C-alpha cells in the first residue's frame with residue numbers, strides 16, 4: 001500500500017533516500033477528494049519523474065471567513081487507492097498543526113492576485129503561495145504539476161517560482177471535463193441534480209466565447225459579452241466575474257491576443273465554480 005505520511009520529517013527521509021539513489025522527484029499539490037483532473041496531473045508526473053509525491057491537504061489558510069473549509073469533501077482512503085493505482089510513491093497528508101504551528105510568515109505575490117478570484121477571495125492566493133512554498137521546501141521536487149483549471153493559480157505560482165528562484169519546473173496541465181463539458185472539481189459534489197444541470201452554463205458560455213474567437217472575433221469586450229449573455233440565460237447562476245486578460249500581466253485585454261485568458265467564476269446556488277479558456 002502507498003505510504004501516507006503525516007510529518008514533514010518523514011517526507012524528508014523518503015526524499016533524501018531517493019536523492020541518494022539519484023532519482024528525480026515530481027510533486028502534485030492537491031486538497032484531496034481526488035478525481036480524474038487530479039489523476040491527469042499524477043499520470044503526467046509519474047511519466048516524467050522516478051518518484052511522485054502527492055500532497056493531500058485541505059489548506060486552511062487559503063479559505064476566507066465564511067468559505068467552505070469545514071464542508072470541503074475529504075476521503076483519504078479513496079485518494080490513497082487512486083494514487084497507488086496511478087503509480088505515485090508517497091502521499092503527504094499533514095494536519096494543519098504540522099504545517100502552521102507557530103508560523104508568522106506569509107508568501108505573497110502582488111498584482112496578479114488582486115484581480116479575478118483575488119477580488120472576491122482576498123486571502124486566497126497568500127494561502128496558496130505560502131502552502132506551495134512550504135511544499136516546495138519540504139519535497140524539493142524537480143517538477144511540480146498544476147492544472148489549468150485554476151489558471152490564475154498556475155500563473156501566480158509560476159511568478160512566485162521565478163521571483164523567489166525556486167529551482168523547480170512548473171508544469172501546467174489541461175482541464176479535464178465531465179462528458180457533458182463541466183470542468184471536474186471536488187466542489188461539484190455540492191451540487192444538487194438541478195444545480196448540476198445549471199452548472200453547464202459555465203462551459204457552454206466559454207465554448208461560445210471560444211467559438212467566436214475561432215471565427216475571427218478579436219474584441220475581448222465582445223467575447224466577454226458573449227460569455228456573460230450565455231451565463232445570464234441560466235436562472236440558478238449568479239456571476240462573480242467574467243474577465244478577459246493578458247495572461248502575462250493579468251491586465252484587462254482589449255483585443256484577443258495570445259497569451260489570452262478568458263475566465264469566469266459563477267455561483268450556482270451556494271457553490272462557486274470557476275472555468276476558463278486560454279489562447280496560447
Ligand code: AMP
Pocket residue numbers: 029030031032036037038040041145146147148149150173174175176177183184185186
Ligand atoms: P485542488 O485539489 O482543487 O486544489 O486541485 C489540485 C490541483 O489539481 C490544482 O493544480 C488544480 O488546478 C488541478 N485540477 C483540479 N481540477 C482539475 C481539472 N478538472 N482538470 C485539470 N486539473 C485540475
